[in-house]
Amino acid sequence: MAETPESTGRKEAGTYQMLWDCKFCGTEKLLGITHRHCPNCGAAQDPTQRYFPAEEDMVALEDHQYVGADKICPACQQPNSAASTYCTECGADLATGEAAPTFGARDLGTGIADSDTRRDVVQDNFNAEMARIGVTKADDHPVFLGLRKQQLVIGGVIAAVIVIIGAIIFAVTYRSEKSGTISALTWERTIDIEEFQQIRGEDWDESVPGDAYNEDCREKQRGTKQIEDGPPHEECKDVDQGDGSFKRECRMVQDYRSATEVDDWCTYTVDRWLKTREVTASGTTKNDPPPTWPDYTLATGTSVKRFGQERAGSQHESYRVVLDLDGDTKTCSFDQAQWETFVAGSKIEVGVGISGGPDCDTLKVVGSAPALPGRE
Numbered sequence: 001m002a003e004t005p006e007s008t009g010r011k012e013a014g015t016y017q018m019l020w021d022c023k024f025c026g027t028e029k030l031l032g033i034t035h036r037h038c039p040n041c042g043a044a045q046d047p048t049q050r051y052f053p054a055e056e057d058m059v060a061l062e063d064h065q066y067v068g069a070d071k072i073c074p075a076c077q078q079p080n081s082a083a084s085t086y087c088t089e090c091g092a093d094l095a096t097g098e099a100a101p102t103f104g105a106r107d108l109g110t111g112i113a114d115s116d117t118r119r120d121v122v123q124d125n126f127n128a129e130m131a132r133i134g135v136t137k138a139d140d141h142p143v144f145l146g147l148r149k150q151q152l153v154i155g156g157v158i159a160a161v162i163v164i165i166g167a168i169i170f171a172v173t174y175r176s177e178k179s180g181t182i183s184a185l186t187w188e189r190t191i192d193i194e195e196f197q198q199i200r201g202e203d204w205d206e207s208v209p210g211d212a213y214n215e216d217c218r219e220k221q222r223g224t225k226q227i228e229d230g231p232p233h234e235e236c237k238d239v240d241q242g243d244g245s246f247k248r249e250c251r252m253v254q255d256y257r258s259a260t261e262v263d264d265w266c267t268y269t270v271d272r273w274l275k276t277r278e279v280t281a282s283g284t285t286k287n288d289p290p291p292t293w294p295d296y297t298l299a300t301g302t303s304v305k306r307f308g309q310e311r312a313g314s315q316h317e318s319y320r321v322v323l324d325l326d327g328d329t330k331t332c333s334f335d336q337a338q339w340e341t342f343v344a345g346s347k348i349e350v351g352v353g354i355s356g357g358p359d360c361d362t363l364k365v366v367g368s369a370p371a372l373p374g375r376e
């Protein structure tokens with residue numbers, strides 16, 4: 001059975017009176033709107049002593065015109081309606097009057113207000129006095145140059161981020177010029193060899209390839225999904241309006257829970273070309289002999305579907321200039337045309353980053369190779 005306001009004893013959404021206690025004569029549970037003064041001793045209502053009532057003490061307000069939080073009279077501290085211009089108590093101008101404190105909201109969820117939110121005034125005053133004389137620390141006092149702890153932490157984080165960004169920019173752009181020689185030119189050409197194969201795979205049903213066969217599927221947990229948990233129900237909160245009244249606001253809430261989601265997980269077979277090996281040719285000369293693609297022979301396959309048959313797949317090539325920077329060996333890759341412009345033995349200069357890697361775009365030849373017989 002769904003919980004209703006009737007079954008829980010909860011009052012409905014609407015406007016109700018805050019309560020206050022007279023601190024002069026001790027009268028309790030005075031009404032925030034009706035009793036602007038204590039009916040017992042005549043003392044003015046103290047808005048700091050207001051509190052949310054327990055469910056059984058709630059007094060509804062019909063046709064309550066909310067005009068804003070009360071203004072506190074700057075002369076006599078009497079709370080006045082925000083619509084007033086002059087204090088009803090002493091006649092002072094309310095233009096500089098501050099708004100009465102509000103006590104925020106209290107969340108009831110699906111429950112009711114079992115007790116009121118009256119504060120322990122004696123305890124509050126004791127705590128304030130302890131903080132004042134320094135026995136306990138107030139939370140938010142300046143710790144350095146008038147800055148609070150939180151501001152210092154935020155400032156520190158910002159400073160650290162700036163330093164880190166600066167360090168990254170420096171590391172990426174830092175170059176020192178180094179000179180050396182080209183110790184060798186190397187090239188390598190590779191061809192992937194693929195073989196036609198029967199492959200077992202597994203996947204969710206909708207992801208199984210269209211040409212799969214020998215499919216075998218069974219149910220398996222795929223994840224979780226959110227499903228409705230019970231019927232929608234009403235949840236309420238009380239919001240202090242600062243004028244001696246509060247508003248009870250209620251809304252319908254739908255709870256959800258996680259539930260297991262099941263789907264078909266399948267194993268299957270497909271016929272595919274797969275890279276099984278590669279053939280490579282490499283060398284250290286430009287023209288003697290020039291770079292060539294490697295030779296290979298392909299298997300023709302045996303079975304009816306020609307499983308085991310091979311074909312040439314993708315080709316890869318790399319052309320590297322090997323640098324000797326004062327005994328440090330580094331390499332730069334180029335395309336074939338650029339690579340062919342370099343000569344082994346040439347003197348070079350190149351920018352080197354902070355990690356020691358050469359910036360190959362800055363590689364320039366500054367002296368020709370010594371004429372060695374047998375070298376290009």
Ligand SMILES: [Zn+2]
Pocket residue numbers: 022023024025026027038039040041042043
């Ligand atoms: Zn009183």
Ligand SMILES: [Zn+2]
Pocket residue numbers: 073074075076077078087088089090091092
């Ligand atoms: Zn006044």
